[in-house]
Every structure is written in C-alpha cells, then in structure tokens.
C-alpha cells in the first residue's frame with residue numbers, strides 16, 4: 320500500500336494540533352502536510368498581556384516549524400483557492416492534492432469593514448496593534464479609555480472584557496486611574512451572551528467592581544478619528560483619548576470563494592465529526608460555524624479549535640483504517656477571564672447541553688491566573704518549560720475538575 324496524504328490548511332491553534340496528532344496516529348508512510356503563510360505562530364490569548372505591556376512580542380511567538388512534530392511537512396505558502404470536491408488546493412507554492420483535507424484557516428480580521436476603524440483604533444487582536452496599544456499606554460497621561468467591539472462575530476467572547484479589566488489594572492498600577500475613565504461599548508446585550516444570563520451578570524459584576532462603565536446594545540456605525548469619537552447606530556457620539564477596539568472579522572478569502580462556505584462565508588460542519596459537506600473534508604476552529612440548540616453559534620475560541628483538532632485527527636485515522644472513531648466533539652470547553660492584579664476568573668462548561676449551555680464559573684483568584692500563565696508556557700515555552708508546564712497544567716486541571724489535552 321502506498322501512503323496517503325492529509326493536508327492541513329492553517330497552522331494556528333487548530334491546525335498545529337491536528338497536524339501533530341495526525342502524525343502521531345497515522346502510518347509513517349502516510350504524509351501529513353501543513354500549509355501556513357506566516358513563518359511565526361503567535362499565541363493569541365497572550366496578545367492581551369502584550370497590549371497591557373506585560374509581554375514583549377518575542378515572548379509570545381515561535382517559529383511555526385518549531386511547534387510541529389517530526390515528520391510533518393511544512394509548506395510555507397498562501398492558500399489561494401480550495402476545491403473540496405477534488406480535494407485540491409491552489410497555493411502560492413503550487414497545487415497540493417489530498418486524500419483527506421482539514422481546513423483550519425481561522426477568522427480573518429477586516430479592519431476596513433467599519434468606517435474609520437483603521438485610523439482610529441488600536442487593534443489588540445493583532446500583534447502590531449497590541450504592541451501599539453502598549454506604546455500608547457506608555458505616553459498616556461489620563462483621560463477616557465474606550466474598549467469597543469466594532470462588529471459581530473468575533474473570536475474569544477471574553478477578550479474585550481479582559482481588555483477593559485487589564486487596561487483598568489494598568490492605569491491603577493501607573494497611578495492614573497483617578498484621572499481616567501474606562502468605558503466598554505458592545506452590540507451584545509450582555510457579556511458572552513451564549514453563556515447565559517448568570518455568566519453575563521458575573522462579568523458585569525467584575526466590570527462594576529472596577530468602576531468600568533458598560534454600554535451593551537451599542538452597535539457602532541463608524542469611528543471618527545478627526546474628532547476622536549465613535550458614533551453609535553442611533554447617532555450617539557462618545558469621545559475617547561485611547562481607543563482599543565475588536566476589529567470586524569470575516570472568513571478567509573479562500574474559504575469564502577469555495578463551495579465549502581455558507582452565505583456568511585463560514586464552513587458549516589457536523590458538530591460531532593467536524594466533517595464538512597464533502598467526503599473526507601473536515602473543518603475546525605474559527606473558520607467553522609456550529610449552531611447550538613438555543614440557536615446561538617458556538618463561540619470562536621482556541622479551546623474549541625484544540626478539542627476539534629483532536630477529533631478530526633481521530634476521524635481521519637479511523638477512516639484510513641476502515642473503523643469509526645470512538646468519540647466525537649462534545650462541546651466541552653473552558654476559558655480564563657483575566658481580571659487584573661494577577662488574578663483571573665475561570666469558566667468551564669458544556670456548550671452542547673440542552674436547552675442552553677451549562678457553565679460553571681470559578682471566582683477571580685490568583686490560581687486561575689497562574690493556570691493561564693502555565694498554559695502559555697505549555698504552548699509556547701522552550702521545550703523543557705513546555706514539558707513542565709504541561710505536566711503542571713494537566714495535574715492542576717484534574718484537581719480543579721477540568722480537562723486539559725495538550
């Protein structure tokens with residue numbers, strides 16, 4: 320038997336996990352190929368620390384190649400077009416064919432989609448924008464700090480709330496909180512609506528405890544850098560001295576232009592197997608769309624991309640071996656909510672629970688912040704640090720009753 324070829328598109332959280340797990344599970348004669356356009360992988364949860372000036376860029380990124388298991392072939396190229404029927408991919412380095420295809424291209428940031436965003440806002444969802452935010456904080460001498468969600472959907476439902484709490488904390492540390500005001504504007508009716516009213520109220524409580532003014536149901540029409548104002552859909556204007564804003568998101572162009580995408584551009588998948596509409600074509604992570612029983616979409620989060628990548632690797636290994644995979648994606652996920660002062664809250668839950676996701680929120684404490692630092696080291700540290708952090712995280716996770724599979 321000659322070897323088969325699995326091609327993974329995208330070397331972010333989901334793509335890296337999928338490629339490494341496939342390499343571990345498949346016959347050595349089978350090829351695992353990963354196509355990624357960036358030379359370096361950035362750990363996105365750490366962008367919040369970069370934004371607050373608590374990390375330098377080189378501390379939160381690593382060469383993609385260094386995070387791949389031996390035997391995974393890396394194609395450093397841009398994916399230009401995907402033909403899911405033929406399982407053929409056009410890249411800037413030529414055409415690649417696959418016996419099984421995994422699309423893990425994430426969500427693309429589209430700053431130009433809301434007028435004025437590009438000139439007005441610090442985009443803390445990108446490494447350059449987060450670093451620019453840290454520099455802006457250095458010269459900030461007090462005033463109105465605004466965190467804004469410019470459009471829905473966006474990845475990591477907790478990120479704007481963590482950003483506001485971390486900026487508040489940074490102002491306190493620098494002795495400027497008394498001379499400043501922190502506001503958060505979002506089109507959402509509450510923080511993390513998919514997680515239900517209890518979680519929303521808990522996050523609002525965290526904001527209120529720090530005096531952060533929360534403005535839900537505030538869709539943004541445009542930003543006006545000339546007057547340093549944001550304009551809401553109802554015409555209300557709000558001024559700012561420092562504006563950190565979540566940019567609009569969309570599916571990557573290669574996906575939007577393919578038969579894989581729905582009208583909104585995202586890839587619908589079977590929520591258990593992560594299979595797309597075409598045979599032996601899977602998609603995972605932020606590029607997918609999964610509708611929950613309550614009609615809301617599964618959030619775009621690394622924890623889900625990670626778990627789905629393990630499922631996809633098992634599915635493909637099972638399909639190649641002619642047997643079905645034992646377990647599918649179960650909608651279980653967890654997330655930290657950085658609250659500042661070296662603390663974080665922690666939520667874990669089952670998003671496939673019916674009729675609504677069930678979530679357990681642990682109160683803000685130093686131990687959860689330490690868990691997130693450990694996670695960062697487990698993902699992006701040097702190899703010794705990674706092994707130690709993984710062991711600590713898995714042991715800590717078991718004690719706390721959550722699951723960690725790195």
Ligand SMILES: Cc1cc2nc3c(=O)[nH]c(=O)nc-3n(C[C@H](O)[C@H](O)[C@H](O)COP(=O)(O)OP(=O)(O)OC[C@H]3O[C@@H](n4cnc5c(N)ncnc54)[C@H](O)[C@@H]3O)c2cc1C
Pocket residue numbers: 328329330331332333334354355356357363364365366367396397398399423424425426443444445474475478571573603604605606619620621622623624653654655
């Ligand atoms: C500020 C911030 C904080 C976050 N915090 C958390 C958190 O605490 N917990 C959590 O679970 N999630 C968090 N997330 C979300 C998490 O990072 C994403 O959900 C996760 O990275 C999604 O994984 P993915 O593999 O689907 O996509 P990504 O990790 O985004 O990877 C997509 C990859 O595809 C590549 N790519 C895209 N288009 C092309 C192309 N045309 N050709 C070649 N390569 C291409 C990209 O370069 C990228 O490497 C956070 C995100 C941000 C921005």
